Amino acid sequence: MEILYRTFRMRLENTPTDYVRYLHDEISWNSRLVAILGARGVGKSTLVLQHIKQHEDTQTSLYVSADDIYFSTHTLVELAGKFYQEGGKALYIDEIHKYRNWSSEIKNIYDTYANLRIGYTGSSILDLEKGGADLSRRKLEYRLPGLSFREYLAIGKDIHLPVHTLERVMAHDIEFPYKEHRPIALFKEYLKAGYYPYFQEDGYYLRLQNVINQVVDNDIPAFAEMSASTAQKLKKLLYVIAQSVPFKPNYSKLARDLDMNRNLVADLMVYLEKAQLINILRDGTHGIGSLGKVDKIYLNNTNLAYALSDSIPNTGNLRETVFLSQMMQTQIITSSSAADFKIGELTFEVGGKNKKQKQIREVENGYIVKDDIEYGHRNTIPLWACGLTY
Numbered sequence: 466m467e468i469l470y471r472t473f474r475m476r477l478e479n480t481p482t483d484y485v486r487y488l489h490d491e492i493s494w495n496s497r498l499v500a501i502l503g504a505r506g507v508g509k510s511t512l513v514l515q516h517i518k519q520h521e522d523t524q525t526s527l528y529v530s531a532d533d534i535y536f537s538t539h540t541l542v543e544l545a546g547k548f549y550q551e552g553g554k555a556l557y558i559d560e561i562h563k564y565r566n567w568s569s570e571i572k573n574i575y576d577t578y579a580n581l582r583i584g585y586t587g588s589s590i591l592d593l594e595k596g597g598a599d600l601s602r603r604k605l606e607y608r609l610p611g612l613s614f615r616e617y618l619a620i621g622k623d624i625h626l627p628v629h630t631l632e633r634v635m636a637h638d639i640e641f642p643y644k645e646h647r648p649i650a651l652f653k654e655y656l657k658a659g660y661y662p663y664f665q666e667d668g669y670y671l672r673l674q675n676v677i678n679q680v681v682d683n684d685i686p687a688f689a690e691m692s693a694s695t696a697q698k699l700k701k702l703l704y705v706i707a708q709s710v711p712f713k714p715n716y717s718k719l720a721r722d723l724d725m726n727r728n729l730v731a732d733l734m735v736y737l738e739k740a741q742l743i744n745i746l747r748d749g750t751h752g753i754g755s756l757g758k759v760d761k762i763y764l765n766n767t768n769l770a771y772a773l774s775d776s777i778p779n780t781g782n783l784r785e786t787v788f789l790s791q792m793m794q795t796q797i798i799t800s801s802s803a804a805d806f807k808i809g810e811l812t813f814e815v816g817g818k819n820k821k822q823k824q825i826r827e828v829e830n831g832y833i834v835k836d837d838i839e840y841g842h843r844n845t846i847p848l849w850a851c852g853l854t855y
Contacts, residue, residue: 466544466547466548468535469527469529469533469535469544470527472529472533473527473528473529474523476514476528477514477517477518477523477528480511480514480515480518481511481515482515482518482519484619484620485512485515485519486508486512486609486612486616487616487628487855488501488512488607488609489512489515489516491607492516492605492607493605494516494520494582494584495582496582496605497575497579497581497582497583497603498571498575498582498583498584498600498603498604498605499582499583499584499585499604499605499607500584500585500586500587500591500600500604500605500606500607501513501584501585501586501587501606501607501608501609502586502587502588502589502591502592502606502607502608502609503586503588503589503608503609503610503741504588504589504610504611504680504740504741504742504765505588505676505679505680505684505740506611506661506662506663506672506673506676507609507610507611507612507661507662507741508609508662509559509586509609510530510559510560510586511662512609513528513557513559513584513586514528517555517557521555522554524552525552525553525554525555526553526554526555526556526557527548527553527555527556527557528557528559529544529556529557529558529559530558530559530560531558531559531560531561531562531563531564531567531585532560532563532564536564540570541558541564541567541570541571541574542570542573542574542577544556545574545577545578545581545583546577546578548581549578549580549581553581554580554581554582555581555582555583555584556574556581556582556583556584557583557584557585557586558583558584558585558586559585559586560586560587560588561585561586561587561591562587562588562590562591562684562687562688563684563687567585567587568594568600571583571585571600572599572600572603575600575603588680588684588688588739588740589608589739589740589741590684590685590688590689590736590739590740591688592739593688593689593735593736593739610741610794610855611660611661611662611741611765611766611768611790612659612660612661612662612664613791613794613852613853613854613855614651614652614655614659614791614849614851614852614853615628615629615852615853615854615855616855617651617655617659617660617664617852618651620662620665621654621659621664621665622646622651624642624646624651626640626641626853627640628853628854628855629850629853629854630854631792631795631796631808631854634841634846634850634851634853634854635811635832635846637840637841637842637846639841639847639850639853643839647839648839648847648849648850649837649838649839649849651849652848652849652852655852656767656768656771656783656787657767657768657771658670658768658771659768660766660767660768660769660790661673661676661768670771670772673768673769673772674772677703677742677769677772677773680740680742681696681699681700681703681740681742682696682700684740685699685736685737685740686699689736695729695733698723698725698729698733699733699736699737701723702719702723702730702733702734702737703737703742703743703773704773705719705722705723706737706743706762706764707764707769707770707773707774708774708775709762710743710762710763710764710770710782710786711746711761711762711763711782711785711786712761712762713760713761713762714734714759714761714762716730716731734759734762741765742764742765742769743762743763743764743765744762744763744764744765744786744789744790744793745759745761745762745763746759746760746761746762746763746789746798746799746800746806747759747760747799747800748760748799748800749799749800749807760799760800761800763782763785763786763789763790764786765790766786766787766790767783767786767787767790770782770783770786780817780836781816781817784815784816784817784834784836784848785805785815787848787851787852788805788806788813788815788834788848788851789806791851791852791854791855792806792808792851792854794854794855795854795855796808796809797809801813803824803825803827803828803831804824804825804828804831810829810830811830811831811832812825812828812830812831812832813831813832813833813834814831814832814833814834815834815836815848816833816834816835816836817835817836817837818835818836818837818838820833820835822844825844831844832844832845832846833845833846834846834847834848834851835847835848836848836849
């Protein structure tokens with residue numbers, strides 16, 4: 466226990482608090498069980514440590530990582546019991562997906578210690594948890610995506626803008642310091658290296674590739690209990706996708722090319738989506754995007770395109786990727802038979818500054834989202850402004 470406390474204090478001392486991400490204020494931290502899920506590298510650990518540093522009593526709080534060597538000879542239940550006996554009130558467990566049988570032990574702790582608040586972070590692949598303890602009625606679950614363009618501006622450029630609703634963006638009610646900064650140049654920087662909070666550190670793409678490898682080589686295979694051969698196929702599939710996106714998936718062809726079962730291809734796609742390495746765009750046939758037929762596959766964000774592509778990513782692909790990546794955090798977005806995307810009754814076609822109205826001319830509530838323009842007009846929206854919505 467002493468080693469855990471010492472590690473916790475060291476982590477706390479090295480945690481910056483100059484910028485705290487938007488999700489912090491949406492979390493009900495006083496609830497008995499809080500889950501924060503998201504992709505590796507988006508800042509879940511930092512968010513929890515910032516909260517402890519600024520809002521908790523550090524004498525009665527403890528932060529641990531589920532892959533700490535301590536848990537090779539001790540259980541979470543043991544830790545919670547000792548911590549509670551010593552007057553502990555808030556226990557935060559990082560990377561819970563690395564702990565076997567985590568859900569049943571969390572349930573045990575929750576049911577045993579009524580006065581102990583529990584928070585945990587984990588990979589978004591925990592969506593796929595089957596069996597074990599049912600925590601759904603006990604926990605409050607939150608999702609942390611990568612940085613929006615708005616957050617990138619705040620952290621990297623000290624440009625602080627409010628969150629803009631989609632309605633504000635469509636009405637061209639945009640707050641931006643045009644006199645001091647050019648949004649297009651900043652947006653291009655963000656597309657290359659701005660989605661993950663460590664973009665200011667040296668060796669960004671090397672770090673990003675290490676994160677990708679950790680997810681594909683370790684996180685998903687361990688969680689899904691994959692064989693080594695299946696894990697290798699998962700990695701091959703990701704790199705095939707990276708060279709092809711966005712594309713309409715042909716699972717049979719992919720299965721032949723990768724020498725695997727068609728159903729396995731579909732399963733691996735789901736793992737990659739839940740781990741937030743890819744986004745799957747579905748049609749609206751069932752009213753809810755997640756239930757519709759798969760229409761296109763995208764990488765999760767444009768930074769991944771630069772990290773995984775063998776060449777300079779296609780500009781058109783980047784435009785569609787960033788629109789989907791930014792808007793899906795606040796909207797249900799589906800494919801459109803007439804254009805690129807639909808959000809409710811609204812249709813969006815994404816393109817460059819010379820994009821014409823032809824594709825949406827016969828569409829009611831149609832909008833053109835253009836790259837390389839600073840200002841919108843009527844039904845034309847600047848692509849960069851879509852990055853201000855969270």
